[in-house]
Amino acid sequence: MSDWLDTQLDTHIRVAEDATDLLDDVRAVGAVLIRAFADGGTLYTFGNGGSAADAQHFTGELIGHYKRDRRPLPAVTLTTDATVSTCIANDYAFEDVFSRQVEALVGPGDVVAAFTTSGRSANIVRGLTAARATGATTLLFAGGDGGASLALADHVLLAPSTQTPRIQELHTFLLHALSEMLDAWAAGEEPS
Template identity: 40%
Template sequence: MTVESHLDGLTGTLAGLRAQAPRIHHWGVLLARVLGAGGRVLAAGNGGSAAEAQHLTAELVGRYRHDRAPFSALALCAETSSITAIANDYGYDQVFARQVSAHARPGDLVILLSTSGSSPNLLEAAHAARRAEATVWALTGALPNPLASLADDTLALPGNACHVQEAQLVVVHALCEAFEAALPASVRRVS
């Protein structure tokens, strides 16, 4: 693969993402409602998707563009002591599910990022979120995939794993744009 062919492939993935703009805007509005009402976000992924899950939660706890109140968001993939203890005691398939069971409450939002949509630990996390009555959003590669079938809503992107993973960063930033735009003006600025 050449640099040019890599960029050509990414262009196709980003075109698929552009078609998802209404969904991202809708997610931003729902995210503002959930977090504005005191709910929380739990996010998880593997590898590069774990990095994007952490990026998302950092933007919500910190800020994206506007100075505002912090919101409750946890990247389950960043909980190394929990991950290693759970993997040792229950198996790697349970590393996120057990954390979802501990932290998710009805009405919370569990965001799962996966290029394949078939990672067993994310599928188990989706099942745990359902049991906790939390809403599940999935950011995945192409449909069909098992994670999309378990999620309440899915943003699926065309392309190979590296292009999907690169586009996940764009989704994170676009979602934060939509989220902050949907917040009441009184919340956007903190004195």
């Protein structure tokens, strides 16, 4: 009989295998981001909890580098300024933490990427709603059915799971795959 750890690994492997259906979507999202960066746009990311960490991870790979020495790519994570986030949460509401920042910073030609396991958090939904109102392209990294955020995304990378750990594990793979594409493009190379 397998123990809990075997079960966790088996579930991870099944989700990863089911994610092969997302590969064309990953390529399409990579092309959208390349076009945005080529045209002078910026990527803005956000999420809650572990998804905020994924949003920051993606931004770090783009501003720093993934594997190659190349120019930094313009990316901002909206959860990294505790002063701004707590000011908005206090003066307005936690649900407005991302939408207020999007309204202040984002414009047409930019891309806004929300990382979420359920797609149901009010601050995620409001952030994507604000992004659409600015004319930005919206991208959703989510799981399950994508929740209310699904209808607000121009491009969706939906993990085939409803389990938070499996969704976040797949989000890490997806952000790394996109980082490889963008890193290679910025260096004038082919992804490897």
